[in-house]
Amino acid sequence: MISVSSVSSKSSKIPGGLKIIGCMSLSIAAFASRTPYTLGLLFLCNILAIILFNSPFIEIVKECKFFIFQCIIIVLLYILKFGWAPGFKSGLLLSLQFVFFLLPGIILSHSITPAQTAKSLSLVMPHYLAFVLSVCLHFIHILLEEIREIYEAQLLRGAKISSKELMKPSNWKDLITCLLIPTIIYGFSMARQISFAAKSRAFNIYQKRTYWNGHYE
Amino acid sequence: MNNLNNLSKRKHLEYLLFLGFCAVFIFITKALLRLHLNIPGHSLFFLIFFLMLSKRCVPLSYSASICAILAGLLAVIFGMGKGGPLIMLKFVMPAMMIDFLSYMMPSFDQKYVTCMFVAALAASTKFISSIIVDFLLGMDIQIMMYHSLIKSCGAVFFGILGGLMIPPVTSRLKAYGIID
Numbered sequence: 563m564i565s566v567s568s569v570s571s572k573s574s575k576i577p578g579g580l581k582i583i584g585c586m587s588l589s590i591a592a593f594a595s596r597t598p599y600t601l602g603l604l605f606l607c608n609i610l611a612i613i614l615f616n617s618p619f620i621e622i623v624k625e626c627k628f629f630i631f632q633c634i635i636i637v638l639l640y641i642l643k644f645g646w647a648p649g650f651k652s653g654l655l656l657s658l659q660f661v662f663f664l665l666p667g668i669i670l671s672h673s674i675t676p677a678q679t680a681k682s683l684s685l686v687m688p689h690y691l692a693f694v695l696s697v698c699l700h701f702i703h704i705l706l707e708e709i710r711e712i713y714e715a716q717l718l719r720g721a722k723i724s725s726k727e728l729m730k731p732s733n734w735k736d737l738i739t740c741l742l743i744p745t746i747i748y749g750f751s752m753a754r755q756i757s758f759a760a761k762s763r764a765f766n767i768y769q770k771r772t773y774w775n776g777h778y779e
Numbered sequence: 780m781n782n783l784n785n786l787s788k789r790k791h792l793e794y795l796l797f798l799g800f801c802a803v804f805i806f807i808t809k810a811l812l813r814l815h816l817n818i819p820g821h822s823l824f825f826l827i828f829f830l831m832l833s834k835r836c837v838p839l840s841y842s843a844s845i846c847a848i849l850a851g852l853l854a855v856i857f858g859m860g861k862g863g864p865l866i867m868l869k870f871v872m873p874a875m876m877i878d879f880l881s882y883m884m885p886s887f888d889q890k891y892v893t894c895m896f897v898a899a900l901a902a903s904t905k906f907i908s909s910i911i912v913d914f915l916l917g918m919d920i921q922i923m924m925y926h927s928l929i930k931s932c933g934a935v936f937f938g939i940l941g942g943l944m945i946p947p948v949t950s951r952l953k954a955y956g957i958i959d
Contacts, residue, residue: 582855593915635929639922652919659916667866687852690795695852698799705803738944743951746832749804750957753796761789 585666592663615673633657716740802849820933828941847874872904898942906931
């Protein structure tokens, strides 16, 4: 859940929708950038995005570790096919293109709050789906907490699901029966409760959607 | 979506919310695994499992696809950056395959072999999504094939493992009266 927690609390004043469009444009621009000059320009644009969106630079660099493995595979494949010098150059250019294709997504994850994104998405999404999505967003932490409680209760019952015991594959069955099944059942019951609660509050009765502003009159 | 009309609005909402929770589980497992493992395709294990489970538990025509769309939207909202703009494709393509195959084999969850088959085909869509990305980047065709093949091999392996979990889980859920 790094992406959720590490979003800067003092994010920039730029609207969430604009950040999404900006990062997606940068990502798409990577497809068209095939020369060292355009890739250099794209690098500067990404740096500019990090500064403008007030993203934490060090955390972004840490997340970029994943690219090293991908870049090595691409460069090696190019060297094997085209030889050392031309293969290395083309492979490296393509690896950089690959990095600049994925980097804006990481910048976005560190620069936008879930509320900003949800507000932007509600403009382009049906209300029904927006409601389900907002419930899911709201219940992520509750679900995680419930999973933790089930896990601890099952450990007390003697289930072999501690991290040390799970090193043995023979104990993996306990993980399914003692943690996964109760979690799925809990998900079902929670969905039932929320749907009852929503219907009892006249959800989806009227054509025009209304939103509670969060304050009692 | 004909069977939607036969369902009450509350039941419909309940099913959608359950699909939403499956999407949350997909998102959580994908986010957690991303932090600890660097094996290609490992995230397909839970993705395939929850997509197949949502298909089995919710009697809607496109339940796996709806679950995948919700998971994709969550990934977009939290900016799980490895997919760029094509991240939705990574979720939706296996789901569409599961929906299609479940239409062809309605009782796929009852045998391990059919579960493996459905899971393998669903996970193999990673090859297509990988090809699309590499093609748009202008990669050489032969290298594009090798690169996508390396990525999709791991995905198929973990997808099959995820699919193998379906028969025991559904039999348990049947025993608890959660599904018919």
